[in-house]
Amino acid sequence: MAAAATSMDQLVKQQGDAIRTLKASGAAKEELSAAVAVLNQLKAAVAAGPLVVGAPAAPPAAPAAAAVTEAMVAEQGLAVRKLKSDKASKEDLKAGVDKLLELKAAFAALSVGGGGGGAVAAEGGGGAAAAAAAPAAKDEKTQKVTPWEVEGTDEGIDYDKLIRDFGSASITPSLWGRFEQITGEPAHHWLRRGLFFSHRELDKVLDQYEKGEKFYLYTGRGPSSESLHLGHLIPFTFTRYLQRVFKVPLVIQLTDDEKFLFKKIDLDECHRLAYQNAKDIIACGFEQEKTFIFSDLDYIHYMYPTVCRIQKMVTFNQSRGIFGFDGSSNIGQVSFPAIQACPSFAKVFSIPLGGSLAWGESAAAKKFQCLIPCAIDQDPYFRMTRDVAPRMKLPKPALIHSKFFPALQGSKTKMSASSASSSIYMTDTPKQIKTKINKYAFSGGGQDIDEQRRNGANLDVDVAYQYLTFFMEDDERLAEIGRDYQSGKMMTGQVKAELTETLQKLVKGHQDRKALVTDQTVKDFMEVRKLTY
Numbered sequence: 001m002a003a004a005a006t007s008m009d010q011l012v013k014q015q016g017d018a019i020r021t022l023k024a025s026g027a028a029k030e031e032l033s034a035a036v037a038v039l040n041q042l043k044a045a046v047a048a049g050p051l052v053v054g055a056p057a058a059p060p061a062a063p064a065a066a067a068v069t070e071a072m073v074a075e076q077g078l079a080v081r082k083l084k085s086d087k088a089s090k091e092d093l094k095a096g097v098d099k100l101l102e103l104k105a106a107f108a109a110l111s112v113g114g115g116g117g118g119a120v121a122a123e124g125g126g127g128a129a130a131a132a133a134a135p136a137a138k139d140e141k142t143q144k145v146t147p148w149e150v151e152g153t154d155e156g157i158d159y160d161k162l163i164r165d166f167g168s169a170s171i172t173p174s175l176w177g178r179f180e181q182i183t184g185e186p187a188h189h190w191l192r193r194g195l196f197f198s199h200r201e202l203d204k205v206l207d208q209y210e211k212g213e214k215f216y217l218y219t220g221r222g223p224s225s226e227s228l229h230l231g232h233l234i235p236f237t238f239t240r241y242l243q244r245v246f247k248v249p250l251v252i253q254l255t256d257d258e259k260f261l262f263k264k265i266d267l268d269e270c271h272r273l274a275y276q277n278a279k280d281i282i283a284c285g286f287e288q289e290k291t292f293i294f295s296d297l298d299y300i301h302y303m304y305p306t307v308c309r310i311q312k313m314v315t316f317n318q319s320r321g322i323f324g325f326d327g328s329s330n331i332g333q334v335s336f337p338a339i340q341a342c343p344s345f346a347k348v349f350s351i352p353l354g355g356s357l358a359w360g361e362s363a364a365a366k367k368f369q370c371l372i373p374c375a376i377d378q379d380p381y382f383r384m385t386r387d388v389a390p391r392m393k394l395p396k397p398a399l400i401h402s403k404f405f406p407a408l409q410g411s412k413t414k415m416s417a418s419s420a421s422s423s424i425y426m427t428d429t430p431k432q433i434k435t436k437i438n439k440y441a442f443s444g445g446g447q448d449i450d451e452q453r454r455n456g457a458n459l460d461v462d463v464a465y466q467y468l469t470f471f472m473e474d475d476e477r478l479a480e481i482g483r484d485y486q487s488g489k490m491m492t493g494q495v496k497a498e499l500t501e502t503l504q505k506l507v508k509g510h511q512d513r514k515a516l517v518t519d520q521t522v523k524d525f526m527e528v529r530k531l532t533y
Helices: 002-024 029-047 063-085 090-111 117-123 127-139 159-166 173-183 202-210 230-246 256-262 267-282 296-313 316-323 331-344 346-354 357-361 363-367 376-388 430-440 449-455 463-471 475-487 492-515 519-526
Strands: 196-200 215-221 250-254 291-295 369-375 398-402 410-414
Touching (some): 159 196, 173 202, 196 202, 215 331, 230 463, 291 296, 346 363, 430 492, 463 475, 463 492
Parallel strands (some): 250 291
């Protein structure tokens, strides 16, 4: 465990440096106390000494210390990948990999709680004890969900685990039942089917709404392609539903700056794509008098004071731990999370929500609640936002999380705009939709007709059926398809045909609505003006 011990000493030193930086910058007492607590946990882990195979297991390290170490593992992993992509020398690559292994060993030592298996596996030795420990480490199911990368296991994404890991709450039938009681409208079928499955303080938003206090909605899009795909429709379609039934205002952020900072796209092109994507968004059916769409590049002067305040409250160590930034991240990437966070606060929209610049400092602005519908991979941004909100004396944004819309190839990851074979775009022709479904949609059915009739289909992994759960609104027909397909009465080709017809109709309707959206319509939605609500 010499490598682990070395890395633990490095962690102690780095955390000490971070505390000195916090003190020099006049950080809040709570933030300083939390950092000191992490330092003490790391020192305790060093004092405990290396783990010995066969010795009684030490108590697991405190979560905060393990989290810091895990963040460093993620950072070094990114650094190694960059070395590979940059075709670094063998010596530099070996040094980077060696450091990564040391950090992994340190993390294993912190995480161990059941006999030292993690440490033994990291050492790669130890005879029979190591042989017994290795299979458990190898078979462990892992998934990765960040704002930029989603990867599940062979069984797909474990959403119950995400709720536990992220610390959010499940959306229960009683909670979505309140939607119906309060609005007098049926709950959206995505709520009933559990496709929007998790939340943060949604119940409090409903409590306030019942008392006559309105909220505003905030969602967004990072413009990196000419067209939206089906997965992009999920937050926008659900947000349109919320706007309609609650009769509340909506702000939609187009993060053209983000795509320039994180992707190899020219800044002017990102700005152009923002306006192109706005047409797709408007075609989703939002009410113009209640909706403000904005480009970060256009609206930044209204946001910047709030952005600065957020940036000062979040340390680099915190940002690195949340988002995985490392030494190769450009300074624009490191500072961007504050830009995505700031629309969570009503004061940023003094004119759209209040009618004047002075409204932003009013009592009404400072208590105006925000509700954010988004996929759960965006939650890290708003965990950070909810952490700084009390220090800004502003309400924490509430969130409602959707499951991922899977790629055609299966539910291990989400649909991506950068992969044509994994996505169905809103510009696709009926023929392209049919071809993509028949050629690429992963089947949970049998290998042949006999096997399908004998065993039926696995609905949990069948992409065609999963897509129908999103876009077939008829509950009875969906249930019938599920029963027949699972029992073997229905074949994969028949389910794909059902999906093809459903999506062709959906996409054609969107295309017809988009054709009516002119450049002037986009300007009207993006004009800085007082919304009516």
